[in-house]
Amino acid sequence: MVTIKEIAAAVGVSSATVSRVLNYDSTLSISNRKRQAIIETAEALNYATPRNRARANQQGLTKVALVHFLAPERELVDPYYVALRLGIERRCAALKIETVKVYHTDAKPDAKLLQEASGTIVIGRHDEDETDWLHRNSRQIVFADHVPYDDQIDSVSADLRAAMEKLLAALAQRGYRRIAYIGWGDRRAQAFVQWMTAAGWFDDRLFRSGDNTEEGGYRLTRDIIAQRRPFDAIVTFNDSMAIGVYRALHEAGLSIPQDIGVASFNDISVAQFLNPPLTTVHLPAEEIGEAAVELLLERVGGRELAKQINLASRIVWRASTRVMPGETA
Structure with missing residues (x-):
């Protein structure tokens, strides 16, 4: 500490x-x-000052259950979610709040783990049935990195729709038009389809949904290349997928960014060390975790009105995309 x-x-x-x-x-x-x-x-x-630590204890927030949508081995290969969890754990440690980790399995977690905690922080996407079950079995609940369907549930996340729109507009300024996308069908994918359609550039043969891992990025990029449809940039769901994109493009004899620009999301530490370094949207993982703890603290303290907080993102420009006039690579 x-x-x-x-x-x-x-x-x-x-x-x-x-x-x-x-x-x-x-x-x-x-x-x-x-x-x-x-x-x-x-x-x-x-x-955390002694006064803030005392505030947590006085309000009854002494134990928090962390429910993760990923299994432990999946979380470890995605640095973004590791950073998010560490943000929660560090804030809880500073406030002297005990944490209990509950990872995803095929079965629902033991309800007692949630019921015995002062509150629950849910990390990542859960469907409506899971959300309802978690809500019923938690004294207080906050979602981190996911906005649940029920606007009476607290949540904190990055505005992925705005982030995708910002990225596409900036890529368009750099002269990209035939932009491919690979990733999950979440808000950033929906925003991609809508923005590209409005611009008159969307081509469904350059849109792929699948596993958001390095291997998934490699496989989906090979699928797009096999379509023999021209594209000049590819946007990926996360940086792990982008690593697979690099491998597929290099195998196909395509250069980054001379032939194909690559941009992604999360800004994990390895992104700056790829060859070339990866342009990516920085999502505030640790800050999301910290804010989730503060929302839970407010709820335990008696706040009744729900809050759903969006944190801002920023684009980190690196050498995997074209340089604008006046910029340096």
């Missing part, structure tokens, strides 16, 4: 000053700029 001493060293003040700022000591004489630096540093390092 981050300490006051570490925050003090980062800002260049004494530990006593940090402690008084974070505990809202109104008698402390300190500049607004220095006070803000201390608070922002503490937030960046995910520090």
Whole structure:
């Protein structure tokens, strides 16, 4: 856990000053700029003040069940979901909240695991039947990285529709027109179809849905290449699929980005080390996890009105796509 001493060293003040700022000591004489630096540093390092830790305990949030839509071995190969879970766990640790992990299997989890927890955070997509069951068996519930059908359930996620529209508009500015897509049929896929159709560029032979793994990216890209339909860019559901896309394009003798541009979602750490480095939409995985804990804390504290929060995304431009005039590769 981050300490006051570490925050003090980062800002260049004494530990006593940090402690008084974070505990809202109104008698402390300190500049607004220095006070803000201390608070922002503490937030960046995910520090929770004693007052906030006490707030969690006083409100009764002592144990959180994390229900993951992926099995453990599937989660480990997708760094995005690892980061999201770690965001939840780090925030809970800072607030001294116990966490219990419940991973996906063919059967529903033991209802007692949910009923004995103060609240439940559900990671990823679950269908309506699963959502209803989880809701019935949880004292309080928040969805992370998925917006459930019921708007009375709290959720926090990135706005995938807006992110896809932003990415396609930016690719169009770079001269791409015949854009292929591979991935799951989620909001980003729906946004892709709608945006490309409105632009008059959609070709269903360049649209593939399937397993969102590296092997899935490789196989689906080979399928598109076999159609012998010209395309100048490919957008993937996530960065893991993009790795498979790279392999399929290289095997076909196609160069990135000279022949085909590649763009993706998530911005996992390996994306910057691909050859060429991968253009990708950064989704705030850790921040989604942290915000889910805060929503659950509010619910346990008595908030009745549901909240569904969308966090912003940003495009990280790298060498797998064309360069705009004035940019450097």
